[in-house]
Amino acid sequence: MALQTLSSPALAAARSEFTGGRGYLAACTVGLPTRATRAAVIAELDAAAAGRPDPSAASAAVERSRALFARLVGVESRSVAIGSQVSVAVALVAASLPHGAEVLVAEGDFSSVVLPFVHAGRSLRVRAVPLADLAGSVGATTALVAFSLVQSATGEVADADAIVSAAAAHGARTLCDATQAVGWLPVEASRFDALVCHTYKWLCAPRGVSFLTLSDDLAREVPPLFAGWYAGGDPWSSCYGGDVELAPDVTRFDASPAWQAFVGAAPALALFASLDGHAVHEHATGLAAAFRLRLGLGRPDRASAIVTWADPDGAALSRLADAGIVASGRAGRARVAFHVFNDEEDVELAASALGR
Structure with a gap:
């Protein structure tokens, strides 16, 4: 059911607000700027550079x-x-x-x-x-x-x-x-x-x-x-x-x-x-659950948009990086996160990079 929310117009519109996102599974490290954020910061900097800070x-x-x-x-x-x-x-x-x-x-x-x-x-x-x-x-x-x-x-x-x-x-x-x-x-x-x-x-x-x-x-x-x-x-x-x-x-x-x-x-x-928070939750945790299933990881007590697993030597993180996927490693674990700018293709890319 969670993955069905991917086709909702609101989430599709939200995804279009990001220029990147494909293969980016690190929202838990730093989120991607929206188009509007980028435009607002650039406009403010341009105004200041022109001598018109506000x-x-x-x-x-x-x-x-x-x-x-x-x-x-x-x-x-x-x-x-x-x-x-x-x-x-x-x-x-x-x-x-x-x-x-x-x-x-x-x-x-x-x-x-x-x-x-x-x-x-x-x-x-x-x-x-x-x-x-x-x-x-x-x-x-x-x-x-x-x-x-x-x-x-x-x-x-x-x-x-x-x-x-x-x-x-x-x-x-x-x-x-x-x-x-x-x-x-x-x-x-x-x-x-x-x-x-x-x-x-x-x-x-x-x-x-x-x-x-x-x-x-x-x-x-x-x-x-x-x-x-x-x-x-x-x-x-x-x-x-x-x-x-x-x-x-x-x-x-x-x-x-x-x-x-x-x-x-x-x-x-x-x-x-502007988004339905419960729809975002279903979307993000649905993708995470699909990825956990591909990796054979057990279900957590409470659904999370973040998936981690033991990776003491960093081998999994290296395989993801070699496939062009941005992830992160914390406390001896590989870590991926799924957000509004991700979809099923990101699940497939990451799982395939890990041979799953």
Whole structure:
């Protein structure tokens, strides 16, 4: 059934927004720019080179991007802060925890989700357990569970329902990194106390655009450590001195935006916000399932758009590269990803390159 969505007009139109894609199975590493993103960035650079930079238009692109991301994850814009790095957003949440608090993380999770707690300077106790044991390991001393919804190294999809339920039962908060999820997996940010996401992978935006969502309750406890001029209620009147009134909502955690990146992000986010997220999920996981079948890999507990398998010597990755296929290797595993710009031909090309 999943592969039937390939013929849907909306997904076919979305695929036409990309000039490349054939043989590109690395959206989990970096997404491909859309035609509109490329055009917007080039136009902005050309205008600046001609002596006509437009900061106001760039700021408008920031707000469009914020609103579009909010729509993608089902929250209001006031609950979304902008940034450029996931680790900085995670560090803000780490700074809200009391000294000695326990933070529960998944073994082998992406470092940007873990290191801010390890080096928070607040004597936080970071406890790592296997992803499958995360929910069952939440206890009375756990202050926060921090995890990636989709694991970068393995493509495993976390059991968010179980984790959120266990955290609630023990009075713990949750921080979810959705960088490897938003764009192919429907995500509801309001389920988590905090959600972080960089958009340069599955949302196909330029690198330098990230988002942080916070519940109202947690937002009251997070210190605006990185407050700058963009953290004011009106950034353009918050440029000087320390007597600045910060924004009354989550936007007070805004970092000064990388303008050109947001100019390119707005059209990419608009594309994904216009799509049926469940159809994209069926498409991407359907292709991944077909590839897993060709390779004789077992079915995962929860469908993923990322397929990985043991490749300690890099032989599989080399065979894919020799066939002109762009894939990636992580933690001794070969890794391929299927996105809106891929179709059944990409499954066939990759499987054939591996002799399957």
